[in-house]
Amino acid sequence: MSAAPATLPWFAAHEFRIAWRDWLAMTTGGKRVRTVVLVTVLALFYLGLHLLANALMSPWIASGIGPDKETLVLVTGTGFLFWTVMLSQALESVTRAYYSRSDLDLILSSPAPASRVFAVRTGATAFGTIILACLLASPMINVLIAHEGLAWLSAYGVLAGFGAIAAAISVLVTVGLFRTIGPARTRLVAQIIAGIVGAGFVIGIQAVAILSFGNMNRFQVLQDPAFIAAMPDPGSILWLPARGAMGDWLDVLLVLLFGLAALGLVISLTSRSFATHAIAAAGVSAARVQQSARTRPFRKASQRHALRVKEWKLLARDPWLLSQSLMQILYLFPPALFLWVSYGQSAGTYVVVIPVIVMAAGQLAGGLSWLAISGEDAHDLVVTAPIHPRAVLIAKIEAVLVSIAVVFAPVLALVWIASWDLAWVTALFVALSASSATAIQLWFRVPMRRTMFRRRQVASRAATISEALSSIMWAGTAVLAAGEQWLALLPGTLAVVVLIVAWAISPKGKRV
Amino acid sequence: MLSQYALAISGLRKSFDRPVVIDLDLRVKAGEFYALLGPNGAGKTTILRMVAGLLKPDAGSISVYGIDAQRDPVAAKQIIAWVSDEPMVYDRLTPLEYLEFVAGLWRIDARQAERHANELIDWLGLRPHANERCGGFSKGMLQKVALAGALVHDPRLIILDEPLTGLDAGSARQVKDVLKQKVASGVTVIMTTHILEVAERMAEHIGVINHGRLVAEGTLAELRARIGRETTLEEIFLDLVAQKEADLAAEAAA
Numbered sequence: 001m002s003a004a005p006a007t008l009p010w011f012a013a014h015e016f017r018i019a020w021r022d023w024l025a026m027t028t029g030g031k032r033v034r035t036v037v038l039v040t041v042l043a044l045f046y047l048g049l050h051l052l053a054n055a056l057m058s059p060w061i062a063s064g065i066g067p068d069k070e071t072l073v074l075v076t077g078t079g080f081l082f083w084t085v086m087l088s089q090a091l092e093s094v095t096r097a098y099y100s101r102s103d104l105d106l107i108l109s110s111p112a113p114a115s116r117v118f119a120v121r122t123g124a125t126a127f128g129t130i131i132l133a134c135l136l137a138s139p140m141i142n143v144l145i146a147h148e149g150l151a152w153l154s155a156y157g158v159l160a161g162f163g164a165i166a167a168a169i170s171v172l173v174t175v176g177l178f179r180t181i182g183p184a185r186t187r188l189v190a191q192i193i194a195g196i197v198g199a200g201f202v203i204g205i206q207a208v209a210i211l212s213f214g215n216m217n218r219f220q221v222l223q224d225p226a227f228i229a230a231m232p233d234p235g236s237i238l239w240l241p242a243r244g245a246m247g248d249w250l251d252v253l254l255v256l257l258f259g260l261a262a263l264g265l266v267i268s269l270t271s272r273s274f275a276t277h278a279i280a281a282a283g284v285s286a287a288r289v290q291q292s293a294r295t296r297p298f299r300k301a302s303q304r305h306a307l308r309v310k311e312w313k314l315l316a317r318d319p320w321l322l323s324q325s326l327m328q329i330l331y332l333f334p335p336a337l338f339l340w341v342s343y344g345q346s347a348g349t350y351v352v353v354i355p356v357i358v359m360a361a362g363q364l365a366g367g368l369s370w371l372a373i374s375g376e377d378a379h380d381l382v383v384t385a386p387i388h389p390r391a392v393l394i395a396k397i398e399a400v401l402v403s404i405a406v407v408f409a410p411v412l413a414l415v416w417i418a419s420w421d422l423a424w425v426t427a428l429f430v431a432l433s434a435s436s437a438t439a440i441q442l443w444f445r446v447p448m449r450r451t452m453f454r455r456r457q458v459a460s461r462a463a464t465i466s467e468a469l470s471s472i473m474w475a476g477t478a479v480l481a482a483g484e485q486w487l488a489l490l491p492g493t494l495a496v497v498v499l500i501v502a503w504a505i506s507p508k509g510k511r512v
Numbered sequence: 513m514l515s516q517y518a519l520a521i522s523g524l525r526k527s528f529d530r531p532v533v534i535d536l537d538l539r540v541k542a543g544e545f546y547a548l549l550g551p552n553g554a555g556k557t558t559i560l561r562m563v564a565g566l567l568k569p570d571a572g573s574i575s576v577y578g579i580d581a582q583r584d585p586v587a588a589k590q591i592i593a594w595v596s597d598e599p600m601v602y603d604r605l606t607p608l609e610y611l612e613f614v615a616g617l618w619r620i621d622a623r624q625a626e627r628h629a630n631e632l633i634d635w636l637g638l639r640p641h642a643n644e645r646c647g648g649f650s651k652g653m654l655q656k657v658a659l660a661g662a663l664v665h666d667p668r669l670i671i672l673d674e675p676l677t678g679l680d681a682g683s684a685r686q687v688k689d690v691l692k693q694k695v696a697s698g699v700t701v702i703m704t705t706h707i708l709e710v711a712e713r714m715a716e717h718i719g720v721i722n723h724g725r726l727v728a729e730g731t732l733a734e735l736r737a738r739i740g741r742e743t744t745l746e747e748i749f750l751d752l753v754a755q756k757e758a759d760l761a762a763e764a765a766a
Contacts, residue, residue, distance in 0.1 A: 297622070298612045298615065298626035298629070299612070300622040301616045302619075303616060303617055303619060306612075306615075306617055313604065314605070317645070377603065378600035378602055380564075380566055380600045381594075381600040381617075383564075384564045384566060384593075384594040385589060386586045386617070386618060386619070387589075388586060
């Protein structure tokens with residue numbers, strides 16, 4: 001690092017070096033083969049996303065894109081969708097800046113100004129947010145550039161401006177929470193807000209589509225003539241970001257300048273309080289004492305029951321982990337709403353909700369399985385206990401599957417009201433999807449502290465990808481099986497192949 | 513069949529990137545306090561983790577009170593307790609709930625476990641915190657909870673890996689007192705420590721490990737006799753380690 005010590009560039013270089021090495025260690029483990037495999041898989045995946053974007057957007061592009069109200073509404077709506085993801089991501093990153101300890105104790109105990117660390121970390125949050133949004137949106141933007149010309153490059157500038165705005169708002173929300181509800185609750189509430197913001201807009205427009213149009217197409221609202229007619233004229237300031245994304249360089253410049261100015265202003269206003277809040281956050285875990293509700297006599301329990309009860313207690317008592325896992329249930333709201341408003345219609349109407357339910361079951365089971373199987377804080381204790389390792393795993397799997405059954409029983413009951421047969425099919429594929437995700441977590445288990453939950457997806461990319469693929473395949477199988485189509489055998493077979501491949505590449509036989 | 517040895521290790525081997533434990537033979541008599549010493553990276557923790565069933569040996573045998581720990585690990589674990597320097601405690605459970613969970617894992621009768629847990633809670637001075645979740649506890653309190661967990665199932669062999677690391681003088685004294693009382697009641701204790709005064713004062717037998725091999729073993733008097741002068745355990749330890757380093761250097765040169 002050539003910059004003068006404790007200056008902004010010096011801190012920035014330090015943060016960048018740590019983040020880069022951390023990312024490399026997580027993704028490649030320092031192995032050349034893994035690096036090559038990772039780059040190849042990511043490149044293929046990225047290419048696939050471009051092909052998918054091209055297929056989805058071609059009809060729209062062919063119909064002609066101009067600065068008319070229809071296009072501005074659709075671009076703004078889609079952009080807002082990305083911005084909610086950016087805001088959600090920024091909120092999580094800013095909260096981490098206050099709560100993650102790592103080197104913060106060292107820096108805060110040094111004579112270096114804490115405000116500089118904060119400025120660098122907020123800047124890094126904005127940068128990370130912008131990169132993520134650009135990566136997510138790039139297949140669509142690149143397809144537009146390929147079809148409509150380089151003017152669409154300016155969309156990246158708009159994303160950068162909105163990334164900065166998201167980071168600025170996140171800092172304001174976090175500091176506001178610190179001041180209003182205190183450091184003990186800020187982390188949890190910020191995580192919940194992040195989850196709701198991330199899923200809120202998607203779920204919201206889907207809910208409006210269900211209530212207004214009777215289907216689950218979230219873009220239906222943005223293409224509704226009545227909705228478009230009610231919107232302001234194309235010259236309105238509301239469409240400034242959309243016009244900027246479509247190539248109006250003055251509008252892009254305005255969005256960028258506004259975003260950077262907002263971020264700079266928020267950093268300068270809040271950076272002085274960073275040390276105070278970070279120290280308060282550190283004091284939370286050290287000083288917080290939670291009493292158990294009551295003392296009750298020890299209960300007679302089998303070894304497996306003791307393990308199950310322990311898992312349920314730990315899950316119920318960790319609101320942060322619970323919110324991280326249950327956030328996926330938010331996505332069950334639209335299908336539940338759809339079931340509700342479609343009550344009394346033919347069974348065929350309900351088929352559209354089955355894949356959502358099956359996917360959600362797989363994802364939730366994956367998260368809970370990781371917590372129960374890999375996220376064991378007293379790994380040594382459980383391994384040194386006089387119980388067969390298989391019995392430990394069975395107990396933990398039981399704990400997960402019972403939790404899944406409790407969460408999904410009300411949704412299945414709604415399906416059952418509509419159609420007995422459909423309920424059975426849904427229940428079967430919920431069970432298959434949840435069991436597959438659990439099995440994958442079992443094969444790829446690596447003992448970690450439960451607080452490492454956020455890193456589970458990067459701890460084993462193979463497990464994450466297998467889990468997602470199996471959920472998708474079971475969801476596809478479920479919807480085709482519900483329609484009594486033989487084609488269901490295809491995704492069903494692929495799901496089994498995914499499981500076989502996952503089992504084959506999992507690190508078997510390396511554990512006690 | 514009752515064995516006179518609480519632990520009998522023979523031909524034990526374990527390698528990671530390099531050999532960590534090499535053809536180790538070790539015997540610990542039932543009811544004694546055995547201190548396993550060695551410099552950092554000597555292989556002490558690896559040996560004890562293999563005994564506790566946390567690592568698989570590459571070769572060799574481990575017998576705990578006559579039970580083959582590899583052939584019947586569940587039976588061996590039933591009489592072993594493992595305490596590491598990092599307390600294995602759940603943040604979201606109270607000490608009493610933790611002890612109930614441990615008792616469940618070791619299949620201890622609920623009423624007997626509750627009585628014993630409460631005795632341990634009092635004994636270790638945890639009563640005021642018995643119904644508080646462990647998340648806010650200090651390192652010393654967590655270590656005491658972990659120790660209570662190790663004792664609640666009445667083990668016959670207690671294995672401790674650096675149990676005094678990070679403890680204040682008062683907590684360290686409490687842990688040592690508990691261990692002394694356990695040895696007095698016939699329990700075997702095997703402990704690794706870098707605090708040589710503790711080993712000197714408490715251990716009946718001392719083993720010194722270096723580069724995965726047992727380089728010396730015996731009572732303090734026997735070890736003194738071996739180096740030929742009346743001195744502290746620290747001096748003996750440094751002498752033995754230096755001697756082994758010199759031997760290895762000579763081997764490498766040859």
